[in-house]
Amino acid sequence: MRxxxxxxxxxxxxLLSGGHHDPHSLLGAHPVRGGVQLRVLRPHATAVTILAKGLRTELHDDGDGFFSGVLPLRTMPEYRLLVAYPDHxxxxxxxxxxxxxxxxxxxxxxxxxxxxHEELWNALGAHPLxxxxxxxxxxxVWAPNARGVRVVGDFNYWDGTGFPMRSLGSTGVWELFLPGVGEGALYKFEIMRPDGSHTLRADPMARATEVPPANASVVTRSRHEWTDHEWMAHRGDRPVHEAPLSVYEVHLASWRPGLTYRQLAEQLPRYVRELGFxxxxxxxxxxxxxxxxxxxxxTGFYAPTSRMGSPDDFRFLVDSLHRAGIGVLVDWVPAHFPRDDWALAEFDGRPLYEHGDPSRAAHPDWGTLEFxxxxxxxxxxxxxNAVYWCEEFHIDGLRVDAVASMLYLDYSREDGQWSPNEHGGRENLDAVAFLQEMNATVYRRCPGVVTIAEExxxxxxxxxxTHHVGHGGFGGLGFGLKWNMGWMHxxxxxxEHEPVHRKFHHNEMTFSMVxxxxxxxxxxxxxxxxxxxxRALVSKMPGDWWQQRANHRAYLGFMxxxxxxxxxxxGQEFAQGAEWSEGHGPDWWLLDPSYAAEPDHRGVRxxxxELNTVYAGTPALWQQDTVPDGFDWVDGxxxxxxxxxFLxxxxxGAPLLAVSNFSPVVRHGFRLGVPGSVPVWSEVLNTDEERFGGSGVVNADPVKTEQAESHGRRTSVTLTLPPLATLWLRPA
Known part of the structure; x- marks a missing residue:
């Protein structure tokens, strides 16, 4: 060897500074005049030997961790390295x-x-193969502004000097295949910024992470075998807006603090199914x-939080819910990201994921950065990423957080703190286009999935x-559902008002129908x-403890x-009185019979x-949610x-009559106009039943329709309305 x-x-x-864009052109084996040149960069090594079929040759030590030599060979050999260190x-x-x-x-x-690239997660990140x-x-990794990128991890003692990545042209993507590195390895990317400084970053496409506060990325591969084939095949049989949808919102880490994904899979599906959500x-x-x-x-948009287990453990939880007949929606947060210096902020030394204009990049409310x-x-x-959660984790819907903050350039900004769009308006045209593309892509690729806007x-x-243009000249955003913040407010x-004052605010309960x-x-x-x-929902209610619970039940019946x-x-399903805290979660002890013999909280649950059971079995309550034919005021x-x-x-055309009495008095002989086509009505739900913790004022017998005009109808019924209660009646 010469x-x-x-x-x-x-x-x-x-190479030594980590600023080379094409290390493969200098390292490895290359044909030269008279043979094959090999060069290896292994800092701290004492010797490097080339091992090939019938060949064992030690390379020359060139200093600074470089070892090289020219082998008198005509063709490139398949070779391995034997690297010696002082301690080995x-x-x-x-x-x-x-x-x-x-x-x-x-x-x-x-x-x-x-x-x-609609399957970007299969191209970027760390993939065992x-x-x-x-x-x-x-x-x-995508880092177009980087002068160089190196892989560091527990497999190289977090020293990336010998592991520079190569740039794959104008895409800004850097790549390196590391033999022998497999599942469970911890890694990050060491990036040389344009100014020559270095930054150590977690992988934006990491599919698993260390448990916080540690923040390294983890090499992973899914081995979960799904068992929800029946659910996935039929979840899209009925359009979501024409189907029953009753959602139990959960903060997984605090629902039962300390449980893993797999432990949650043993308890959560059973609880949710028993409640009928x-x-x-x-x-x-x-x-x-x-x-x-x-x-x-x-910070890890492609990684389920590792606090409760692995990505496959999370898949197991979703799978378990599906087997129990329960759909899974996930909050998705594309509006902003935090400024942690190991994550996305100025990822490769310049604004990359965030907007280049600092006034556009900084989110005014949360101290974060906008995409x-x-x-x-x-x-x-x-x-x-939206597609990833639906396809890789079988998620049935994405609730998109903070859509309004994305749509408006002047969101939470004063005059002089924002610039109008090219048409002089305040709409963020880029965000509009993104949301339209996201929704169109998800609905095309993932049948049965629903997207929900918090707007x-x-x-x-x-x-x-998205192809229907509205009054503002924009196409629709393409969401399936939208949170009704106006109704909620x-x-x-x-x-929250005392019953004696509610008459002055009556329109707040009727305006939503406009x-x-x-x-x-x-x-x-x-x-x-x-x-x-x-305050918790029950604690918002006026009156003593009995009245608070009665208001709570009546409100849910109306809702x-x-x-x-x-x-x-x-926690609101059993009238927890304390505000939620992510530190301890719901006060489950309130449901313990030894705490209270009366069904204070168990009754609300x-x-x-019962609400969910009757709701699911009554198409009148969900089949025509989005068309006027499904609703008619009796007395608003x-x-x-x-x-x-209302009806x-x-x-x-099968009706349900819903009546809410938000006063603390019993109203006897209360007449309401109803369709004459129904001769007899039967009470199917009454929030004042004793089993729910109420006073037991009910319409126990079937209620006959009378030929007495009321509320513009020729026929009517007379009911006894319980105090602070909602009742539902259906044709007997």
Missing amino acids: PAADLGDEDRGR AEGYETDDPYRFLPALGDLDLHLIGEGR THQGVTGTRFT THVEFMPVAEHPFGGSWGYQV DYGRKEVRNFLVA STAWDGVTRA DSLGYI YAYSENYVLPISHDEVVHGK WAHPGKQLLFM DLVR GAAEDNVLA RFDRD
Whole structure:
């Protein structure tokens, strides 16, 4: 073996500093005149020996961790390295990462460059695979502004000097295949910024992470075998807006603090099924460093939080819920990300995922950064992420957080703090295009999935199809459902008043029907309404403890009958009096019979079960939620009585009569106009039943329709209305 050609000070310096874009051109095996030149970079090694068929040759030590030589061979050998260190003189045998071709294909690179890679997670990140007959892990990362990128991890003692990645052209993607690295390995990317400084970053595409506060990425591969084939085949049989949808919102880490995903899978499906909810909605499960953010400040968009187990453990939980007949919705947070210096912020030394204009990048409310929706690679990162959760974890719906903050350039900003769009308006046109693309892609690829917008303004067409243009000149955003924040705000405002004052606020309970069909709505009593001094739902209610619970039950009865789907946050199903805290979760001890012999809390929980049971079995309550034919006021103007009465209809015209009495007095002989086609009505739900903790004022016998005009109808019924209660009647 003769010495190799001198590397040159510039190339040597760039490799050692981590600033070389093409290390494979210098390291590994290359044909030269008279043989094959091999060069290896192994800092701290005392010797490197080339092992090939019939060949064992020690390379020359060139200093600074470089070893090289020219072998008198005509063809490239398949070789391995034997690397010796001071504490291991016999050496470690390994493959040379720099003898492999790129492990990422041209089609992947083309789609990444176009911003159209709908399975981006299969191209970027860390992937265990077999490449050129050798098992290892392919590492890829998008860092277009980097001068160089190296892989560091527990497999190289967090020293990436000997593991520089190569740039794959104009896409900004860097790649390196590391033989012998497999599942469970911890890693990060060491990036040389444009100014020559270095930053150590977690993988934006990591599919698993260390348990916070540790923040390294973890090489992973799914081995879960799904058993929810029946669920997946039929979840899209009925459009979601024409189906029953009753959602139990859960913060997984605090529902039963300390439980893992697999332990939750033993308890949560049974509990939710017993209560009759059709779906659960998880507050964000993507990895986040600060538990107090409840998951709304995400650093690992492709990794379920490791606090409760592995990604496959999370799959097991979803699988278990599906087998129990329960759909799974997940909060998804594409509006912003935190500024942690090991995550996305100025990832490669310059604004990359965030907008280049600091005034556009900084979120004014949360101290976070907003995504640059106009950059195709960023849009691709987020669109693919939405698809990822639906396809890889069989998620049935995404509730998209903080949509309003994305749509408006002046969101929470004063005059002079924002610039109008190209048309002079305040709409964020890039965000509009992103949301439309995301929704269109998810609905095309994932049959049966629903997207739900948390959007607090009167933006026209949130749940309109993307190709339908609305009054503002924009196409619809393409969501399936939208949270009805107006209904939530108005109805809670009403119910918090003492009954004697409610007549002055009666319109707050009726106004929602003015716009009820402008979008496809969900009625949300979410975590946001039971924290930060807002009080738990039952604690918002006026009066003594009996009246508070009665108001609580009456309100839920009204909510379940109102057009729109339902969402209730954990703890509110049994009238927990304390605000939610992520530190200890619901006060389950309130349900213990030894705590209270009376059904104070158990009664409310039993009511929620009954509400869901009757709701699911009554198409009038959900089949025509989004069309006027499904609703008719009987009496929306009984302000002095604090009474609201309306009819719901299914597609065949079968009615349900819902009556709420929000005053603390019994109203005898209360006459209401009803359709003459129904001769006899039967009470199917009454929130004042004793088993729910009520006073037991019920209409026990069937109620006959009389030929007496009332409320513009020729026929009517007379009912006894319990105090602070809602009752439902159906044709007997």
